[in-house]
Amino acid sequence: MLLRHxxxxxxxxxxxxxxxxxxxxxxxQPTLSQQIRQLEETLGVILFDRTxxxxxxxDAGEAYIECARRVLVELExxxxxxxxxxxxxxxxxxxxxxxTFMAYLVGPLVSQYVARYPxxxxxxxxxxxxxxxxxxxxxxxxxxxAFDQVRNAxxxxxxxxxxxxxxxxxxxxxxxxxxxxxxxxxxAQLQFALLTADFVTRTSIxxxxxxxxxxxxxxIEVNSVNTLLEVISHTAMATILPExxxxxxxxLRKIALKGDVPSRGAAxxxxxxxxxxxxxxxxxxxxxxxxxx
Numbered sequence: 001m002l003l004r005h006x007x008x009x010x011x012x013x014x015x016x017x018x019x020x021x022x023x024x025x026x027x028x029q030p031t032l033s034q035q036i037r038q039l040e041e042t043l044g045v046i047l048f049d050r051t052x053x054x055x056x057x058x059d060a061g062e063a064y065i066e067c068a069r070r071v072l073v074e075l076e077x078x079x080x081x082x083x084x085x086x087x088x089x090x091x092x093x094x095x096x097x098x099x100t101f102m103a104y105l106v107g108p109l110v111s112q113y114v115a116r117y118p119x120x121x122x123x124x125x126x127x128x129x130x131x132x133x134x135x136x137x138x139x140x141x142x143x144x145x146a147f148d149q150v151r152n153a154x155x156x157x158x159x160x161x162x163x164x165x166x167x168x169x170x171x172x173x174x175x176x177x178x179x180x181x182x183x184x185x186x187x188a189q190l191q192f193a194l195l196t197a198d199f200v201t202r203t204s205i206x207x208x209x210x211x212x213x214x215x216x217x218x219x220i221e222v223n224s225v226n227t228l229l230e231v232i233s234h235t236a237m238a239t240i241l242p243e244x245x246x247x248x249x250x251x252l253r254k255i256a257l258k259g260d261v262p263s264r265g266a267a268x269x270x271x272x273x274x275x276x277x278x279x280x281x282x283x284x285x286x287x288x289x290x291x292x293x
Contacts, residue, residue, distance in 0.1 A: 003075070005039040006068045008032055012048065013065050017055045073139040077275040088117045091279040096125040096132050096144040100201045101266065103225045104244040105145065113286055120279045129200050136271045142280045145287065147200050148265035158268040158284065161291040165204060165262040166243035166254045170233040173253075181256035184212050193220035193237040195228060205240045208262035266291075 011021040012032070022029040040047050047061035057065055097106055106124065114122070127135065127144075133152040135141035150157045167187065169175050175182075194216075195202045209216050220237060222228040225245075232239050233251045240262070246254040268284055270276060276284075 003072075005035055005042075006072060008035045009039060009047065009065060009068055010072070012036060012055060013057055013061075069138070076139055086278050088120060088278055088282060090119050091117075091277060092121040092123070093277070093279040093283060094123045094125070094140065094142045095283065096127045096135060096141050096146075098129055098132065098146045098200065099126055099225045100195075100199070100242055100245070101145050102126045103229075104242060109287065109290075112290065113283060116286070117279065117282060120282075128198070132269065136269055139271065139274070142270065142277065143283055144269040145266060146269055148267040149200070150267075150269060154272055156270050156272045158270070158288075160266050160268050160287050162263050163266045164243045165201070165208070165240050165264070166246055167238055167240050167257055168232065168246040168252045168254050169238050170235065170251055170253075172234060173236045173238065175238075175255055176253050178255060181258045183258050184214055187212075187257065188214045188216070190217065190238045191219045191236070192216050193222060193228060193231045193235065193239050194218055195225070195241075196221045196223045198223070201241070204262055204264050208240070212259070 008021070008025065011025050012018055015021040015024055018029050018032055018036075022032045025032065036047065043064070045060040045064075046058050047064060049056045049058055049061075110122065110124070113120070125135075125141070129146055129149075132141065132144045132146050133150065133155055136144060137152055137154045145160065148157050148159060167182070167190075194205060197203075197206075220231060220235075222231060225241070228239060228241070229245070229252070231237060238255070243254055243261075246252045268287055270280065270284075
């Protein structure tokens, strides 16, 4: 059995058939079919059901495909280990953040990292929590900054810092110049523009409203942090976002709240039991030394 067999196997599974898989691999379909038959003969099992219009893995095929994926992930990690340079004179880092962290954290962190390690090639991705967990699990990402509610057992969560959420308004809002903390009743009277429900940040906001028994007047929902900031800057709407965003945006003003403010844990995420490059370890150290819980 060769690595080529495993790659061909995954191509057929991921493309749902031999024709599309052959096109993706840039090989002829007869060659691909022959390679899969060789693999089946070696293993002594049928990996694909070829009787239907679409090629589907058999039960044995499903089990073996999952093992093949893990093998190729480990081999890619090993390949990176061979090229890793401990003195950080070269290397690469694939970094992801969820949108709200990207809005205020990526600039300062990357600035410090590049200043310390100018020869490290950075790839930076803005992703949802689900996509981050998938990327870490399949080894297409090295490290991420996200929330500490990890659902994938393959992902390690390293507590990094606590992030406070704050109520903020733009210059067009009548409370922009206010210095008084708002009561629960006053918050309930505000018109809100918030992130949509698919953001983990919105989950924290909704939990805050539930705990304080506030039924918010949500007039606008937005699926982009940058767009939400534009909306707040030009309307008499309030929003709730990480406090650090308000401190970095001169057009926004954080309004104090009476009682506890909503908060959540921020974490560094990486794949468990995986090779972690010197570049990734240096990034973890940077975050943990500049942002303490």
